[in-house]
Amino acid sequence: MLRLMIVDDEQIIREALSSMIDYTSLGYEVIATAKNGMEAYDRIRDDYPDVVITDIKMPILNGLELIERASRIDSRITFILLSGYGEFEYAKQAMTYGVRYYLLKPTDKQELINCLDTIREEKKQKEVQQKAEQALLLKDMQSPLEQGLLMEALDQPDNFPQVFKKYQGLLSFPEKGLYACICSFVEETYLKSFLKDIVRILLSCGAESVFPVIYVKNSALFVLSSPTLAHQEKIRQSLEELHYPQQCVTFETSFLHGDTSEDLFAQIISKISRYERILLIRPETGETRDFHNNMAAPWRISKLREAFTASPAETDIPSLLDSVFTPSMTPDVAKNIALGLFLNPDNSGQEPPLDIACDFFRRLYSCTQTSEIRKLAEIVLLQEKDEAASSKGGANISLLKSYVEAHLDCETLSLKWLAENYLFVSVGYLSKQFVKEEGIRFSDYLNKKRMEQAIRLMVYYHNDNIKTIARSVGFGNNPQYFSQVFKKYTGYTPTEYIEKVGASAPS
Structure with a gap:
């Protein structure tokens, strides 16, 4: 509606x-x-x-x-x-x-x-166009999300169902209908040639790959849709016919099946969990991600969250972030950490709403500096701290109020802007929580804060330049509108109030 x-x-x-x-x-x-x-x-x-x-x-x-x-x-x-x-x-x-x-x-x-x-x-x-844009954004986000799924699943094997549910929608996995093919004895020397052949074989068989090739210790695993026996047999024959110079061993092929996609990925995680070095390779482009030396490993995010949870005050969060987001950290590594924090704030397994997730992804991947990414990570952690500390269960309100205090001169402040561009939450949820916790609507709160600031300026400076005061509290070049709001909240016009202040000031 x-x-x-x-x-x-x-x-x-x-x-x-x-x-x-x-x-x-x-x-x-x-x-x-x-x-x-x-x-x-x-x-x-x-x-x-x-x-x-x-x-x-x-x-x-x-x-x-x-x-x-x-x-x-x-x-x-x-x-x-x-x-x-x-x-x-x-x-x-x-x-x-x-x-x-x-x-x-x-x-x-x-x-x-x-x-x-x-x-x-x-x-x-x-809306159709927006969904198409979201699909393109998720396509751009696919590699870090795929890596995030495997890293979290390997780090939290006992919590796998929750981890998988969180990523399932973002990666567009169906509920069922996937299977995995494992090809053994693929030496890394021949991996590049093998990947080219994989693309050719899958194309000829009409099979679609839905996840990058996972390569561990001379074994390549790829996840496919359309699990018919005819497909499998054709893929098996094609793979076992492959041969490369100086290769002594014939490839061996086996398949994994699960009642659901979650079951299948649970088996995959079990298969690869004992290997120290894991490669994720997109065969069409050759893009490769190596888990072994990744600074944004799950333990790093886990340690940060543990320290944050144990921290008694919000004032400790900046120092915790400084210890992680060092000046030498590259933006790519910083993005992986921020992404992990956003997707896994409390191990609840709840996938963030698509609109909110895309807003965060868009903001995150528009950042070019590690310092910008650190600020986003701070918002994520402060939201979590606020939610954990609030007996009413209402997150984000203290963050919102702090932002308003610091940006009273901004004309474009609105609940919708704050929800979509700063807090990355549903505007409907934020509106209900604000009224619940503050007892007034956001616009009344914002106007009240602006009028309080205007009064402070009048008292301190005895300033009769209404245009300047209006601009400084977010009314831009509309002193008439400012005057009307001011009278509504104080009973005086700005000029009357300044005269009243001047009359009461000591001579």
Whole structure:
């Protein structure tokens, strides 16, 4: 369901718009109504709508000002603008903010339905595109995720079902239908030629490889789909016919089967667990990952988590991270550690939601410096510390509050931005937790903090430059909007308050 908000300063119009259509049948849920632009803007920061129907002429913040400010905190909101005759200039200005949907008052029911239908289809197309982009991102992430699966599984053999479930969706493993082929007596000298032949053989047999070749001690193991006996026999014959110069021993082939993919990988882990050096090789490209000397081995992440768990205070976390993320550490190694921390915070076996995981992966793999990656790892650890310490079970809130305190001058602060770009959690979950722990909505909390900071600036500097104060507490170049919010929270305009402060100051 798409989330819909209705904004109009006339109650009769708000009520008419709310009741004139069966929004549910169109795939919409009316989540809020607002009587002016300021109220709507605060609700947008809390309720993250997909579509907003708004009037142009409203008190405090008009429709265009609302669109301008709301677009900064969430560019994905689609606006439907309600306008009267003679308001064409307003409509022209709205086009500069990307608004494409206009309805004349009084609103025609069928025109509104057509508009909502079009927007819904556009959103569906964008969702399809987003899923395609996520698939590409997961493809780029495939190698570190595959390595992460094997490393964690080898490190936690007693916890294998939970480890596998966490990676299964991210690596797109089916519930069943996989099998593994083991080819023995493959000397490393001939490994490159063997891999080329593997690609050719699988192609000719119509078999699909779903995991890199695992190579341990002269044995190569590859995981395949379509487990028919005809496939297996053809692969066996093709492999045992291979021969390389100076090779004395004929290859031997065997197969592993499991009732489920999890069963199969449990057998694979059991087979390779006794080997000290393990290679993961993508035969199509020759990309090779060697576990033996990997600095981001599971024990490193485990040791970091053990030290972190034993640490009594959040202030110890930076020093713990400094001991791991050293200046000489390469970004690739740092990414492996951060990825391990994110995917395995508490051994719960819960796979993170795909949207959240992709947000984190995108952010992580856009980092080019180890110091940037360290900051992401710190967020992950602080989230875990917050959740462990909170008797209410609500994680992330102290992190959110700290971020707000440090960024009160940022115009684009919103719950959705913080959830997707800083905390990597569901915005719905974060919204509920914030209200539960703080007893107020996020927008009220943010405005309260901004007004408290504005008052501090006025008292300290006796500053009558309202524009400067407005900018410094996140209202940008809109001192009028700042003045309205300030009066709502204090009962005074900024000018009145400054005069009051000046009058009470000692001469």
